[in-house]
Each structure stands twice: as structure tokens, then as C-alpha cells.
Amino acid sequence: MIDKRSVSDLIKYVDERNSDGKITDFYGINIQKEFMPTLASTDSIDPKKYKIVRNNRFVFSGMQTGRDKCIRIGLYKGNAIVVSPAYQTFEIKNENEVLPEYFFMQFLSDEMDRYGWFISDSSIRANLDIDRFGEISIELPDLTIQQKYVDIYMAIRRVQKINSKIKQICPVLVRSAIKEAEK
Secondary structure (H helix, E strand, C coil), X not given: CCEEEEXXXXXXXXXXXXXXXXXXXXXXXXXXXXXXXXXXXCCCCCHHHCEEXXXXXXEEECCXXXXXXXXXXXXXXXXXXXXXXXXXXXXXXXXXXXXXXXXXXXXXXXXXXXXHHHHCCCCCCCCCCHHHHHHCEEEECCHHHHHHHHHHHHHHHHHHHHHHHHHHHHHHHHHHHHHHHHC
16 A cells, blocks of 8 residues: 655755855756756845755745746755745655655656646735645655656656757767768
């Protein structure tokens, strides 16, 4: 039997601020659920107000979920960065219960994005309130099964990256082959 748990049962919110201002890598998350350097000017902002995102920490923004038809969430991997104080940052409470990568994968489907849009408020921007986000249920198979899902997903992502690189160099290879054949 597969256990079903709410998001709020699985996560703990973290509000770690960049109080010493040492971290100056400003990031945000896009609708592809990827971290990206901020597009906003950071010249006049106070980095001490920004939230620190460490390895295996999540960032969530419920703003404009309905407009974008996307639950904007990201799982960060890497050295510490900072994000806007408007974002919610959290971690998995117990990694012996749910793997961070498996948790994140639950938010990658179009179905989950449509559900997030459905449960968003009825404001003009259709925001997904953090409490409503916490009510979302996730199926939790055994950790070994979760790890197998993660391994398969990571293998697929590697193949996608390789295919993307092949597509980029393919025209160059074809041109070279044509030039070589013309000699």
C-alpha cells in the first residue's frame, strides 16, 4: 500500500537570511522550475534582506500560478545563493520518509500544474496560497521505489541533454561532411 501525505506534513519552512550580506549570487525560479540568475538590477538592493538557499533546499512562489498555469517550485543543487524574500524556502523534514528529488518530481507534471491552477485563489493573478500548497497530497512509496523513480528521471534528463547537444552540432557535422564530399 502506498502512503499519501500532505506537503505540509513533509516539509519545514526555513527563513535563513543573508544577514552578513556575503552571498551576492541573486537567483529566481522560472516557469520551467529551474533556477536562473535574476534579471532585475541588484545595484540598489540590500542583500541582507534576501533568503539563503542551500543545497537540497526548495524555493516556492505561489504568485501568478493561475496566470502561468504552473506551480513555481525549484529544488536547488549547489553552493549557497540568495533569492527574493517574497519566495518561501523549505526543506524536507525527514529524508528517511521522502527523497527531495522524488518530492520535486511530483511537481513536474502538467497534471500537478493544472491542479495548482485549479486550487489557486480567484484574484486577478490567481495566486496559490502557501496554506493551499501545503494541502496538496503526494503518494509516498517505499524509499527504494522513490530512488528508482529518481534514477530513471535522472537518466532521462541526461539523455535529453545529450540529444540537445547533438542537435546543436548536427548542422556543423553535416556541413563538414558535405564540404568533405565535394573535395
